[in-house]
Amino acid sequence: MKKLSGDVYYPSEDILNNAIVKDWNEMDKFASENLEGFWAKEAEELEWFEKWDKVLDDTKKPFYKWFTGAKTNIAYNCLDVHLKTYRKNKVALIWEGEKGESRIFSYFALHREVSRFANVLKSLGVQKGDRVTLYMGRIPELAMGMLACARIGAVHSVVYGGFSVESLHERLEDSHSKVLIVCDGAYQRGKIIPLKAIADEALQRAASVESVLVVKRTGEPVNMEFGRDIWYHELVNLPIINSKNDIEKVDAEDPLFMLYTSGTTGKPKAILHTHGGYMVGTYSTFKYVFDINDEDRYWCAADPGWVTGHSYIVYGPLLNGATSMMYEGAPNYPFPNRWWQIIEKYGITILYTAPTAIRGLMRFGEAWPNRHDLSSLRILGSVGEPINPEAWRWYHRVIGKNNCPIMDTWWQTETGSFMITPMPCMPLKPGSGTKPFPGLKMDILDEAGNPVKDNEEGFLVIKTPWPAMMRTIYKDPDKYIEKYWSKYDGMYLTGDSAKRDEDGYYWIIGRTDDVLKVSGYRLGTAEIESALVSHPAVAEAAAIGLPHELKGNAIHTFVILKSGFEKSEKLREDLIYHVGHEVGPIAKPESVEFVDVLPKTRSGKIMRRVLKARALGEDPGNISTLEE
Numbered sequence: 001m002k003k004l005s006g007d008v009y010y011p012s013e014d015i016l017n018n019a020i021v022k023d024w025n026e027m028d029k030f031a032s033e034n035l036e037g038f039w040a041k042e043a044e045e046l047e048w049f050e051k052w053d054k055v056l057d058d059t060k061k062p063f064y065k066w067f068t069g070a071k072t073n074i075a076y077n078c079l080d081v082h083l084k085t086y087r088k089n090k091v092a093l094i095w096e097g098e099k100g101e102s103r104i105f106s107y108f109a110l111h112r113e114v115s116r117f118a119n120v121l122k123s124l125g126v127q128k129g130d131r132v133t134l135y136m137g138r139i140p141e142l143a144m145g146m147l148a149c150a151r152i153g154a155v156h157s158v159v160y161g162g163f164s165v166e167s168l169h170e171r172l173e174d175s176h177s178k179v180l181i182v183c184d185g186a187y188q189r190g191k192i193i194p195l196k197a198i199a200d201e202a203l204q205r206a207a208s209v210e211s212v213l214v215v216k217r218t219g220e221p222v223n224m225e226f227g228r229d230i231w232y233h234e235l236v237n238l239p240i241i242n243s244k245n246d247i248e249k250v251d252a253e254d255p256l257f258m259l260y261t262s263g264t265t266g267k268p269k270a271i272l273h274t275h276g277g278y279m280v281g282t283y284s285t286f287k288y289v290f291d292i293n294d295e296d297r298y299w300c301a302a303d304p305g306w307v308t309g310h311s312y313i314v315y316g317p318l319l320n321g322a323t324s325m326m327y328e329g330a331p332n333y334p335f336p337n338r339w340w341q342i343i344e345k346y347g348i349t350i351l352y353t354a355p356t357a358i359r360g361l362m363r364f365g366e367a368w369p370n371r372h373d374l375s376s377l378r379i380l381g382s383v384g385e386p387i388n389p390e391a392w393r394w395y396h397r398v399i400g401k402n403n404c405p406i407m408d409t410w411w412q413t414e415t416g417s418f419m420i421t422p423m424p425c426m427p428l429k430p431g432s433g434t435k436p437f438p439g440l441k442m443d444i445l446d447e448a449g450n451p452v453k454d455n456e457e458g459f460l461v462i463k464t465p466w467p468a469m470m471r472t473i474y475k476d477p478d479k480y481i482e483k484y485w486s487k488y489d490g491m492y493l494t495g496d497s498a499k500r501d502e503d504g505y506y507w508i509i510g511r512t513d514d515v516l517k518v519s520g521y522r523l524g525t526a527e528i529e530s531a532l533v534s535h536p537a538v539a540e541a542a543a544i545g546l547p548h549e550l551k552g553n554a555i556h557t558f559v560i561l562k563s564g565f566e567k568s569e570k571l572r573e574d575l576i577y578h579v580g581h582e583v584g585p586i587a588k589p590e591s592v593e594f595v596d597v598l599p600k601t602r603s604g605k606i607m608r609r610v611l612k613a614r615a616l617g618e619d620p621g622n623i624s625t626l627e628e
């Protein structure tokens with residue numbers, strides 16, 4: 001193996017001998033020389049009701065299409081196909097509740113549940129192409145609801161359970177959802193988040209929703225509106241609901257789901273993914289990167305409400321017939337050993353989580369993990385933000401016992417599947433996601449579009465299409481082109497800045513736009529600002545992200561008050577509460593500073609860059625456009 005520069009962790013003999021992919025270079029060479037052939041070969045491992053005419057159709061780029069003419073269904077490939085094999089009785093989903101209770105579903109059982117769920121949706125009039133919003137805690141019914149939508153060709157839109165009234169309202173309205181699936185409440189650190197009550201408030205302003213399906217989790221009393229709200233358990237247990245459910249044979253390019261995500265400006269946009277390409281992309285990236293085999297018990301600790309949960313709790317693992325674990329609660333509740341206890345209890349072999357969680361758990365010291373038998377682990381993963389080398393080494397040494405390679409996967413809601421990622425057979429460098437997935441061409445460019453030199457920072461772009469790529473922004477194809485395809489001709493702009501070292505390894509630095517990654521969660525400065533200005537006391541507001549030891553970034557805000565309002569500690573607290581109420585607790589600002597003016601360009605745009613430089617005590621750079 002070639003000697004690489006810097007701090008390098010080479011794969012063990014054991015991994016090299018047993019991994020699915022033993023020679024990454026060979027695989028990359030094959031995929032690069034024959035991109036369509038590579039993906040066709042992957043696609044052939046899945047089931048199609050009708051085969052494709054073309055693997056890749058780029059006639060209308062950047063509106064790429066994959067597997068055109070084919071008919072399939074991702075839910076069929078996640079469940080039904082496994083019933084024809086020995087996997088019928090294999091565990092598909094392990095769920096552990098915050099209180100320690102567990103529910104375990106075989107592929108057979110999950111298939112039955114999803115089929116019944118699909119019939120429940122049909123009984124509410126949901127048809128192919130209809131949008132269904134899910135706003136729930138981390139419970140099995142969330143995954144079942146997603147799969148049930150997919151099964152009947154409906155389009156799911158999952159709204160993270162940590163979002164609040166306005167975020168939910170916006171998403172219900174924009175998607176024009178016919179049905180909302182919600183829980184009565186969700187457990188979080190022993191407390192109950194009243195999801196149904198939040199939904200009731202959001203629903204006052206969302207006209208399209210005809211029915212609200214309520215899944216009982218906490219048993220706390222909730223308001224049930226006659227004619228609109230119905231308990232899931234009551235409906236699913238009616239004698240008319242059986243598990244006979246014909247799968248909808250959808251086009252490969254039919255929409256599977258939309259997922260709202262924060263962009264550069266304005267309201268969150270719905271990223272649209274389809275059945276065929278997304279299925280192939282999540283299937284093979286999951287297989288190769290986590291080197292999955294039948295003995296594995298895989299745990300992705302993300303929330304299904306974000307893309308990581310979609311692709312790598314639900315779809316990727318089930319397509320592979322793997323055993324996927326879902327845990328309801330927080331990593332350190334009731335004690336900081338909760339995760340380690342779960343790994344020991346279930347014999348988890350692969351753990352996939354975010355740097356912020358690792359840093360948080362690291363803070364409690366090694367004694368907590370050391371109390372548990374973590375020897376079942378063989379591969380670790382990281383996602384959501386750059387992992388600092390210190391956290392990487394701790395994860396590797398204390399959790400992985402120097403035995404588990406760390407798959408630092410870089411990707412986005414838009415990309416659907418892993419883009420820059422190691423595989424277990426590759427040498428690793430702490431803090432680098434190594435190289436683009438086989439066949440994928442990426443680059444780092446300067447403002448003018450020239451590739452930067454090794455170890456210089458620039459804009460990260462993707463130069464080849466890939467199957468799980470987003471197809472468009474829902475209802476806004478122009479924005480899709482403008483945001484992602486217009487800075488450099490024919491290239492997808494990621495919005496991240498990065499460097500590439502002399503070994504061709506990529507190092508992600510962070511966002512170059514107004515997107516913030518706070519504890520791995522993606523938020524836009526615009527969402528926080530519009531929540532602030534919706535408060536009666538606020539005239540103008542600006543939000544920026546500043547480095548934070550645990551969260552990666554923390555939100556800092558600057559507020560100009562309307563005349564007649566006095567700054568006070570009470571008002572500051574009110575504003576923080578207000579953002580939490582409107583957007584969600586994850587968006588609560590770390591600080592609110594009352595100011596008299598905000599730096600703006602002559603055309604009136606807030607210069608967040610100047611605010612950030614000032615807060616960091618740095619030089620704000622070119623301020624020639626700054627208004628006097």
Ligand code: WTA
Pocket residue numbers: 261306307308382383384385386387408409410411412413414433494495496508510511517520521522
């Ligand atoms: C960041 C999450 C560094 C990046 C899957 C990207 C990362 C944004 C990594 C997308 C990683 C994600 N290393 N940065 N391994 N993974 N990011 O849409 O800034 O919630 O653009 O998707 O997260 O966030 P999103």
